[in-house]
Amino acid sequence: PARLSVNLQVGSAVPIARTAIGRAFYAASSQARQAIIINNLQENLSVEEFNHAQDALASSAEHYEKYGYTVSDGEFSTDILAVAVGVYDVATGQYAYSLNASVPSANWESADYAAMIVPKLQALAEQIGGGI
Numbered sequence: 001p002a003r004l005s006v007n008l009q010v011g012s013a014v015p016i017a018r019t020a021i022g023r024a025f026y027a028a029s030s031q032a033r034q035a036i037i038i039n040n041l042q043e044n045l046s047v048e049e050f051n052h053a054q055d056a057l058a059s060s061a062e063h064y065e066k067y068g069y070t071v072s073d074g075e076f077s078t079d080i081l082a083v084a085v086g087v088y089d090v091a092t093g094q095y096a097y098s099l100n101a102s103v104p105s106a107n108w109e110s111a112d113y114a115a116m117i118v119p120k121l122q123a124l125a126e127q128i129g130g131g132i
Helices: 020-030 030-042 047-067 111-130
Strands: 070-073 081-091 094-104
Touching: 020 047, 020 070, 020 081, 020 094, 030 047, 047 111, 070 111, 081 111, 094 111
Parallel strands: none
Antiparallel strands: 070 081, 081 094
C-alpha cells in the first residue's frame, strides 16, 4: 500500500558500496578493475567511510561468489531492498554492467525476494550480455 519512489534512471550514479547494483558491478569485475574502484574510493572518501565501503564490497564479493548476486537491504535507502547481478558482455569479454531489482523492504524478506527475482535477473543478464 505504501508507495516508494527512487528517482533513478539508466546511467544514474549511485554509491558503489551501498547499493546492490554497485556491489554486483564490483563483485563481477576483474581484479584490476576492483583495484581501480578501491583506489578511487580511498581518494574520495574519509578514512571511516572508506573502511566501511571496503568491508561492504569485500563481503558482497564473497556473497556474489557463493550465491551469484548481491543485496542491499536499507543501506542505500532505508526503505528499499535490492538484489543485483553482473552482466557479462561477450563483445568485450568481461563483466561490463549490472542489473538490479528493488522493492519496499517492508513487504519482503531478503531471502524470499532473492529466491524469486535473482533467477529472472540472471536470465535477463544472460540475454543482454550474449546479445540474444
